[in-house]
Amino acid sequence: MTNTDSQVTIHMAASLDGFIARKDGSVDWMETSDEFAGGDTMDPEFVEAFLKTIDCYVMGSRTYETALSFEAKGLGWSYGDKPTFVLTRRELPRTRDTVEFYSGDLAQLVNGRLRPTFRSIWFVGGGVVSGECLRLGLADEVRYSILPILIGDGIPFFDKLDRDIALHLAEVKAYKSGTVGLRYEVR
Numbered sequence: 001m002t003n004t005d006s007q008v009t010i011h012m013a014a015s016l017d018g019f020i021a022r023k024d025g026s027v028d029w030m031e032t033s034d035e036f037a038g039g040d041t042m043d044p045e046f047v048e049a050f051l052k053t054i055d056c057y058v059m060g061s062r063t064y065e066t067a068l069s070f071e072a073k074g075l076g077w078s079y080g081d082k083p084t085f086v087l088t089r090r091e092l093p094r095t096r097d098t099v100e101f102y103s104g105d106l107a108q109l110v111n112g113r114l115r116p117t118f119r120s121i122w123f124v125g126g127g128v129v130s131g132e133c134l135r136l137g138l139a140d141e142v143r144y145s146i147l148p149i150l151i152g153d154g155i156p157f158f159d160k161l162d163r164d165i166a167l168h169l170a171e172v173k174a175y176k177s178g179t180v181g182l183r184y185e186v187r
Contacts, residue, residue, distance in 0.1 A: 006115040008138050010123045010130045012157050013145040013179075019154030020127055025062055034148040034178030041176050054082060055118035058109075061088035063125030068095065083118075085109065087129055110138045131159035139186050142167065148178035 013030065014020045021027050057079050059067070064086045071077050081098055089103045102109055110133075114121050123133050133139050144157070167184035174180050 006119050006121060007140045008110060008115075008121045008123065008133070009141050009143055010133055010139050011143040011145070012125060012130060013147060014157045015149050015151045015154070016146055017150045017152065018157050019151050020125065020157050021062075021066075021155045022151060023154055025066065025155070027066065029149050029151050030147060032147055032149050032178060036174055036176055036178045039174040039176040039178070051080065053120055054122050055120045056083040056085065056114060056122070058085045058087065058114070058121065058123045058129070060126045060129040061086060061090055061092060063129075064088070064092060064099075066125075068093070071095070079124075085114070106132055107136050107138060110136075127156050127159040130157065131161055134158065134165050134186070135162055141170070141186060142182075142184045144182045144184070146180045146182065 012020050015029065022029070064084075067078055077096070079098075084099045086092065086099060086101050087103070087106070088101055092101065094101070110121070123130060123139070134142075166187040168187055169182065170185050171183040172180065
């Protein structure tokens with residue numbers, strides 16, 4: 001059965017200057033110590049309820065490797081038991097049954113397999129994958145979590161877009177951590 005109300009979301013956490021990782025792929029800067037007294041709190045119950053609304057994840061191979069490194073450090077697997085599609089042409093370790101590797105046409109994956117099956121599809125990295133998703137017109141919204149830090153150089157949120165992409169600001173939230181969450185609808 002085709003799911004006609006599916007939504008593709010691109011989500012990324014990035015520095016204020018627009019980088020999702022350092023040039024070497026490290027994300028050590030994501031642990032910031034800022035505090036904004038007027039911000040919302042992300043309590044565990046809210047986060048857990050929100051994550052239940054996501055049906056599947058799509059990511060690039062470097063994001064997958066970063067997630068595996070977090071898991072190896074004892075920080076857990078961030079994507080729960082949700083289906084996770086990793087875009088890669090490389091041989092990578094498959095550590096759980098919910099992970100599937102894909103190397104074909106991105107539009108075919110999204111429109112032919114994911115949209116008919118899942119309501120909430122989240123692209124969670126990286127910059128090349130996010131840029132391609134936008135170039136192909138697959139994204140319905142962009143969620144940008146801006147962390148209170150400037151790192152000066154690194155891997156950009158979006159890799160070389162070939163045109164302007166008009167957005168509509170739908171939501172802004174400030175959190176006690178100093179992070180600002182922006183939600184844009186793709187026009």
